[in-house]
Amino acid sequence: MTCFENGTNTNNTIRFTTGQPNQKNNDRIDQLAKPEWFKTKFVQNKFTEHISALMGSYNLHSVCESAHCPNIHECWSMGTATFMVMGEVCTRGCRFCAIKTMAQPPPLDPNEPENLAAAVSSLNLKYIVITSVARDDLEDDGSGHFAQCIRAIKRKMPQLIVEVLVPDFKAKKFAIQKIVDAKPDVVSHNVETVERLTRNIRDIRAKYRQSLEALALYRELSEGKIITKSGMMVGLGETEEEVRQTMKDLRDIGVELFTIGQYLRPTQEVRYVPVKEYVHPDVFKKYEQMGYDAGFKYVASGPFVRSSYKAAEPFIANLIESRI
Numbered sequence: 001m002t003c004f005e006n007g008t009n010t011n012n013t014i015r016f017t018t019g020q021p022n023q024k025n026n027d028r029i030d031q032l033a034k035p036e037w038f039k040t041k042f043v044q045n046k047f048t049e050h051i052s053a054l055m056g057s058y059n060l061h062s063v064c065e066s067a068h069c070p071n072i073h074e075c076w077s078m079g080t081a082t083f084m085v086m087g088e089v090c091t092r093g094c095r096f097c098a099i100k101t102m103a104q105p106p107p108l109d110p111n112e113p114e115n116l117a118a119a120v121s122s123l124n125l126k127y128i129v130i131t132s133v134a135r136d137d138l139e140d141d142g143s144g145h146f147a148q149c150i151r152a153i154k155r156k157m158p159q160l161i162v163e164v165l166v167p168d169f170k171a172k173k174f175a176i177q178k179i180v181d182a183k184p185d186v187v188s189h190n191v192e193t194v195e196r197l198t199r200n201i202r203d204i205r206a207k208y209r210q211s212l213e214a215l216a217l218y219r220e221l222s223e224g225k226i227i228t229k230s231g232m233m234v235g236l237g238e239t240e241e242e243v244r245q246t247m248k249d250l251r252d253i254g255v256e257l258f259t260i261g262q263y264l265r266p267t268q269e270v271r272y273v274p275v276k277e278y279v280h281p282d283v284f285k286k287y288e289q290m291g292y293d294a295g296f297k298y299v300a301s302g303p304f305v306r307s308s309y310k311a312a313e314p315f316i317a318n319l320i321e322s323r324i
């Protein structure tokens, strides 16, 4: 899903294994205690349960829920929710992501676009985020199906603001054109981490420069009409200078919205990279300012920030309206 909705681990400690997988001598488990500011609980209440039941009845999946995102109540009560399309199994295996992986996932559900539109129309949402797994098994990487989901929603609710958090579609122009033609309001694609760490953190098919190329194509093909957004995780061993450079790379291709949040290891399995550091909230404040200095129109920066965090913030809604 090219997104870092990885706020799943709500325990007070993160455990990580040093050394190579499956080597008995190297399976020492270290614990990096979560600092005080990071202790949180997944809150479930009647409101979230209602939305959750509705999604289940349409055979839909919400990333907010499956990732046990700690911001779920805050976002849903503000009228934002993130839906995941094209199944729950990804063709890629990024080392920070809990989504299941398979070379040949089940076929796409042709009813999904209409089901999604029906479910969304029965909720009182102002802003919807649609995301997906990567589908390298499909000729257009699933962009055509993604575009149908956008169209079905826009047909039913022309006023609803639609943000799509898309895979890189391997920066294929024809695949990206399909998304552009469906006219989402915001296209988001995350670089996830700094360039140096990309090879170790993301699936081998996901390249830093390829992500930049894809983001640049949305602006080019929509002649600047589509607002682009990107995000990254910290706490993976990146330096401040590398974060600055990532912001610059994104601004150089015209990305306007930026999110930055703490990486959390989904589980203790060795396939997931360990947390190197819990970044202090003061550093997030610094990154926020750095982002505005770099020229982003909106920056969300903080330990719990995820790509879709408060996506409907009034500022973004106004920015979109001013473009229509």
Ligand code: SF4
Residues within 6 Å of the ligand: 001, 002, 003, 090, 091, 092, 093, 094, 097, 098, 099, 132, 133, 134, 167, 203
């Ligand atoms: S494995 Fe990578 S590409 Fe697949 S859903 Fe997770 S982050 Fe996205």
